Amino acid sequence: MSAPPAEDRKNFSDLFDELEDLDDHVDDDEARAQLREVKELATDMQPDGTFGRVIYGFDANDLAEAALGSLLFGIPMAVEGGTNEAGEFLAGHLPLLAANAAAIVAIVYGLLYVAEFQDVRVADPFFGVIPRRLVGVLAASTVTATLLLTAWGRVAWTDPALAVATVSVAVLPMAIGAALGDILPGS
Known part of the structure; x- marks a missing residue:
């Protein structure tokens, strides 16, 4: 099976959009703290490079x-x-x-x-x-x-x-x- 076309692949920007949408629906402080940690983990997991991060x-x-x-x-x-x-x-x-x-x-x-x-x-x-x-x-x-x-x-x-x-x-x-x-x- 081949990889989807580049325009259909999700990137870290899309992931952050999804996490920020989720953040709008989370009311519990503990859950918000966990969501913040997930955002920071996602930031650290990005591929190396100067642009597009x-x-x-x-x-x-x-x-x-x-x-x-x-x-x-x-x-x-x-x-x-x-x-x-x-x-x-x-x-x-x-x-x-x-x-x-x-x-x-x-x-x-x-x-x-x-x-x-x-x-x-x-x-x-x-x-x-x-x-x-x-x-x-x-x-x-x-x-x-x-x-x-x-x-x-x-x-x-x-x-x-x-x-x-x-x-x-x-x-x-x-x-x-x-x-x-x-x-x-x-x-």
Whole structure:
């Protein structure tokens, strides 16, 4: 008997769809915990490869990948004087600073959940709606930017508004690097 055509074969994305449908019908906390464990087991059983994997959960390995991606995109920002110039501009234009912060969140959300580099699933969101991976990637890039710019003397916290604006400028590309660093290895 021959194998079914490729378009008829089920893949891990289909398995996760089925498990998430089942999750909608499970009311018992113990059963939900078992279902979460099955999802994590299925994630671990996927064939090796960078693309086409289902990504579920967010752990210390994902955080480390996000921090590395953030550093790769952030080091040029830390040595480039334009980062400070842009920070000075944003510090004087608070609506644009707020727009920059909103753009960071929107771009990272888009990279993780919309662009479909990988099939990224939300696991155990904060308050039932805020994805842990989104928070982790944004936190990794923000902390990395703050530490890097401070340690290299690119920001002085004597003027907190200017420092925050300058860090915000660096966080934008660093958050992109963090998102890509997290999802492209496929873990």
